[in-house]
Amino acid sequence: MAHVIEKLETTDLGSRQMLDAPHARLAYLRKHQPVSWAVAKGLLQGKGGYLLTRYDDVMLIHSDDRFSTDMLRNSPAGKFIWLVPPSLRMLAETMVFKDDPDHKRLRTLVHKAFTPKYVATLAPDITAIAERLADEVAARREVDLVHEYAVRVPLSVIATMLGVPDSERDRFHYLVEKLGDEQFKLHRGYPTARKLAKLFENLIEQRRRDPDDGLISQLIEANEDGDRLSHRELVSMVFLLLLAGHDTTANLIGSSVLALIQNPDQLALLREQPELLGGTGIEELLRFTSPVADGAARFVLEDLEIRGVPIPRGSQVIGSITSANFDEEVFDNPEQLDLTRKPNRHLAFAFGMHYCLGHQLARLEGRIALTTLLERFDHWELLAPRESLRYKPTASLRGLINLPIRMY
Template identity: 40%
Template structure:
């Protein structure tokens, strides 16, 4: 059995960990792939770092996402863990995961995503028009574009009424970066009745939207998503369907501002380099810093460490994609790099269903910004923040720009 390792307090390794965790992760990776840590938010976790170890952890069946089945192992669980809204693919293991993902994938198809391109461009153009309208030549690009674009698109996709979108922003913020257990529980408590009503309305009067399709889809054996599965998938799609894109856009802009040579290169060949810029952003400073936590089903030896049953394991995507054993000069932002092989959207059975949508929105948003504002620049430090807390989402809440 491996020797026990001391708990590492991440803030003691670097007081700037939240703003720049990469040096800390690299230091940990140099010592080994698995570390017992205390996060800046006070969470007791086991981190898996490095590209090879991250891919292995994603496919290790001893690391479960099904807190409903294995939650009894954990010393502490959120109050909502066994309530409605948790029966979706991100919180399940095979065979339940296989069944649900198959049903969702029948409707959440590449063709449906590709068909959204004109709408994404339309929404982007309208938001950029609004940015220009006041004549101030400065804006918070998160509030003006990065948030409303994906939120509008995912709500269009699901058929969520326009007037409810700002409310969802508050709920979503509490899910990805909780300000406290009571606020997090309140977000779930408010979202579930609303979505229940929305699902019932669409049962009675289905539309062309994805949620209506998910309600009525069935496989060859007549299997359908249950009410709780529909509720859970709707909430997951709204949260995951916009949070990744918000921070893909924000992180992409910050990376370009920090690397003016790459920004100039991209401006000189938007047609040829925009896809590469999006993929390099995903690798270099992707919107998901660490995976959603896995619960360890049994005492486990992994990466030279002994991880007790009931522990929470987070796979650090941000470090996996900065591993020099996988990417040459990984700390260099290079939009001409072949960034294939990054795991910014996860790996294995939990690879993000919404990855094509995030890529589409990121590509259109970044390209449209650079085409519209030829002298776009940061208005102050791109890293002024505030930063999103926690180990899940990486990004800033505000990003001031000028033109």
């Protein structure tokens, strides 16, 4: 297959171009080479894998059982997982990296705790958190909105969901942000992950002794025909909820503020019709910002062909969600932010059995966080040239490193 790969263009998904301004390159690939080759440190192992950029093809790998997310079973690196420290190994054992029936079992159990009814009860807490942080923004006016608002809203919400005591909040926030910086540098991230795992184990043991109505207690009690999450699965699930729910929502909030500043007509429309954030508005911001850029790599379980390109069994394949959400064959004028866009079949939460379990919470947090800023501040002003802004150095997620802004 080497001669086939050599004919494919190669894209480094971790390059500064693809992190900061990927759309021109992705549009070129959609048109000229919808199946190409990609390298991405921390996302694709070894020499890389096949990159899919058209909407229908990205949908395919999320819905076809010839593609597996189970890297422990299908990746050569899976044979050496025992060398990875236990705290980090648990991150590879979450349901994100499981196929059915293991994935279905875990998702069924977690869904019994993480219900729409439970998520709805969080609205008052999210509102209080957003308003408190908005007070701090108002007091200073000039802030880095990423670190002082976008990151802190979901982080505070997760701390509340997990029942992290007030005395541990500062340490919890510090460890989570530190792990976020280290998650693709395994050896550096181990001590932080170990400390977080210990904190989670303590919270789980405390809830076993003294149950409450919080998420951990509900996860402990969740059962299906007598089946329950093991202690290790509980810790892994808390890790997953933390990492999947914290960074992505922060990305959505920060990138949405930037998108609205760059599209003043849409910001004005939102001020006139704030209720759009409860419907088409938040869906369009999810499409336009794509907080999850690429998602997890898939492993091909049998020889197949996509767009005339043969892909052998065992290959890694990745679908660009950012590209799919800008596919001209699916979205009219995809490069334009249109808060009234309908229909909007975006893939911001993926598709199929791996559809994001926390989609309702992400929508709720995004709506409340942005509505709070709209209600509190009439003026949003970017304090740095747009071209100077940088995105986080991770190929899987897409979010701003910082966003210097003046709000009053």
